[in-house]
Amino acid sequence: MSGRVLSFEPPASRNGSFLALELLPGRVQGALIDPAGRFRARREARFDPSAPRVKILAEVDRVATGLARSSRLGGCVISAGGVLDTAHGTMVQVVDMPSLEGCAIAEHLHTVVGAPTLLEHRARLQVQGDHYFGAGQGEETFASVATGSTLGVGILYQGMILAPDGGRSGAHMTVAAGQITCSCGKRGCWRTIATTAWLREQGRPLEIPDQDLAGWEKRATSDPRAAAVVSEYARNIAVGLANIQQLCMPGLFILHGEAAQASDGFRATILETLRDLSRTGGETEPRLVTTSLGEDDSTLLGGVALLLHRGLPSIG
Missing domain, CATH: 3.30.420.40 (ATPase, nucleotide binding domain)
Structure with a gap:
C-alpha cells in the first residue's frame, strides 16, 4: 500500500482562490479559500439524498457556480464518502446517495466551473486539513x-x-x-x-x-x-x-x-x-x-492542501 507524501510551501506569489466542496448525504457545502487557508466566501444547499442524480447535481452546481463566479479559480476539489475512483474522479459506491454511483463528478464540475477538478475521500482531506492548518501541524x-x-x-x-x-x-x-x-x-x-x-x-x-x-x-x-x-x-x-x-x-x-x-x-x-x-x-x-477547526472546515482546507500539493496551474 503506497502513501501520498504531504508537503508543500504555498507560494507567496500565488493569488486568487481555490474552490473546495464537500458532498454529504443531503447536503453540499462549498467555500472559496486562498492559498494561506483564509475563507473568502461560503455557500451551502440541502437536498433529498434519495433524489435522482440530476437533482443532486443541480444543487452541487448551484453552490459551485455561486462561488466560482466571484473569483478566478486555481482549481476545484470535491470530497465525499463511500468508495471513490479518485484517479478518474468517479463515485463508485455511495450507499447513502445511490443515484450518484458511477457519476464522473470531477469531469462534471470541471465543465461547470472551468477549472481543474479533483475528487478525494473526505477522511483523507480532513487529515490533510488538520496537518497543514489545524491541531496536526x-x-x-x-x-x-x-x-x-x-x-x-x-x-x-x-x-x-x-x-x-x-x-x-x-x-x-x-x-x-x-x-x-x-x-x-x-x-x-x-x-x-x-x-x-x-x-x-x-x-x-x-x-x-x-x-x-x-x-x-x-x-x-x-x-x-x-x-x-x-x-x-x-x-x-x-x-x-x-x-x-x-x-x-x-x-x-x-x-x-x-x-x-x-x-x-x-x-x-x-x-x-x-x-x-x-x-x-x-x-x-x-x-x-x-x-479549533470545525470538522467541515478541516475537510475543505484539506482540499486546498491537496490542490497545492498536486501543483495545479498557478492562478493569474
Missing part, C-alpha cells in the same frame, strides 16, 4: 476522527496518508458481528453503534426525544438511563479507535464533530476505553485532542 503521525452523523478516520503515518486511494475510512470495519444491519448491507459495522443515528435508536424505547449528543448529555445529569446510553456511546466510539491504534499506532487522535463538542467526561470515557482496549504503551500511548 508539526505532527508526522496522527489520526483525524469525524464523529456525529458521519463517522470516519483519516490517518497520517510518518508524513504519508495511510489509506488506498479512494478507500474507506473505517466506518464499515466490523466491530459487533451479527448485530445491527448497516446501510451497506453488512452487520456489525462500527458505524451502526457509533453515530448520532445510534443514539436516536436508543431513545425510542426509552421515550427520550433528544436528537444529538448535547441533548443526551444534558438529560444524563438527571436521568440514569440517559447517562448509561451516553457512556455506552463513548465506549462504542473507542472500540473503532482501539482497532486503529492496534494496527497503526497513531497515538494522537484529533477529534471533530460531536465528540469534540461534548463534555470532558465524555472524552475521558473514550480515552479510558481506548487505552484499556489497545494497551500499546510507550510513546504511542493514545491521547485525544480537539481542534
Whole structure:
C-alpha cells in the first residue's frame, strides 16, 4: 500500500482562490479559500439524498457556480464518502446517495466551473486539513476522527496518508458481528453503534426525544438511563479507535464533530476505553485532542492542501 507524501510551501506569489466542496448525504457545502487557508466566501444547499442524480447535481452546481463566479479559480476539489475512483474522479459506491454511483463528478464540475477538478475521500482531506492548518501541524503521525452523523478516520503515518486511494475510512470495519444491519448491507459495522443515528435508536424505547449528543448529555445529569446510553456511546466510539491504534499506532487522535463538542467526561470515557482496549504503551500511548477547526472546515482546507500539493496551474 503506497502513501501520498504531504508537503508543500504555498507560494507567496500565488493569488486568487481555490474552490473546495464537500458532498454529504443531503447536503453540499462549498467555500472559496486562498492559498494561506483564509475563507473568502461560503455557500451551502440541502437536498433529498434519495433524489435522482440530476437533482443532486443541480444543487452541487448551484453552490459551485455561486462561488466560482466571484473569483478566478486555481482549481476545484470535491470530497465525499463511500468508495471513490479518485484517479478518474468517479463515485463508485455511495450507499447513502445511490443515484450518484458511477457519476464522473470531477469531469462534471470541471465543465461547470472551468477549472481543474479533483475528487478525494473526505477522511483523507480532513487529515490533510488538520496537518497543514489545524491541531496536526508539526505532527508526522496522527489520526483525524469525524464523529456525529458521519463517522470516519483519516490517518497520517510518518508524513504519508495511510489509506488506498479512494478507500474507506473505517466506518464499515466490523466491530459487533451479527448485530445491527448497516446501510451497506453488512452487520456489525462500527458505524451502526457509533453515530448520532445510534443514539436516536436508543431513545425510542426509552421515550427520550433528544436528537444529538448535547441533548443526551444534558438529560444524563438527571436521568440514569440517559447517562448509561451516553457512556455506552463513548465506549462504542473507542472500540473503532482501539482497532486503529492496534494496527497503526497513531497515538494522537484529533477529534471533530460531536465528540469534540461534548463534555470532558465524555472524552475521558473514550480515552479510558481506548487505552484499556489497545494497551500499546510507550510513546504511542493514545491521547485525544480537539481542534479549533470545525470538522467541515478541516475537510475543505484539506482540499486546498491537496490542490497545492498536486501543483495545479498557478492562478493569474
